[in-house]
Amino acid sequence: AAALGGQSVPPPLAAVGALVGAVVPGVIAWIRNRDDHIGLGWGDVKLCLGLGAWLGPVGVLAVILLSGLVMVPAHLLGRGRLLLPFGPALAVAAVAVALAAALLHSPLVPLSSWP
Numbered sequence: 001a002a003a004l005g006g007q008s009v010p011p012p013l014a015a016v017g018a019l020v021g022a023v024v025p026g027v028i029a030w031i032r033n034r035d036d037h038i039g040l041g042w043g044d045v046k047l048c049l050g051l052g053a054w055l056g057p058v059g060v061l062a063v064i065l066l067s068g069l070v071m072v073p074a075h076l077l078g079r080g081r082l083l084l085p086f087g088p089a090l091a092v093a094a095v096a097v098a099l100a101a102a103l104l105h106s107p108l109v110p111l112s113s114w115p
Contacts, residue, residue: 014053021052021060044086051094059097067093 009017025040025048032039052060067089074084 009054009056013056017052017054017056017060018049019052020057021048021050022046024048024061024064040086044090047087047090051090055094055097055101059101062097063090063093066096 008014022045025045029040029042029045048060048064051063055063067086070089070093071084071086078084
């Protein structure tokens with residue numbers, strides 16, 4: 001957050017964000033992987049946990065949604081045969097959400113102290 005010129009997420013909000021970042025993709029990974037489908041991996045869950053601590057609960061949900069919106073068309077263009085890693089989409093979406101929150105002075109994602 002400091003690298004973007006923003007303020008830190010308060011510790012209680014960071015804890016909630018980490019929990020949301022771990023539970024939401026964790027449930028998706030568990031559901032997809034229990035039937036031997038290749039889907040969200042546990043590394044993606046760990047990445048979302050860290051992103052949740054950095055961006056807070058609203059920010060990590062925005063990251064998950066935005067990265068999903070990017071990956072669905074990419075998956076459809078590959079006609080389901082192309083296995084694409086989800087981590088890079090999460091990373092790009094996280095930077096986009098952090099920059100948007102900082103530039104728009106969003107009260108939902110506490111990275112909004114840019115002048």
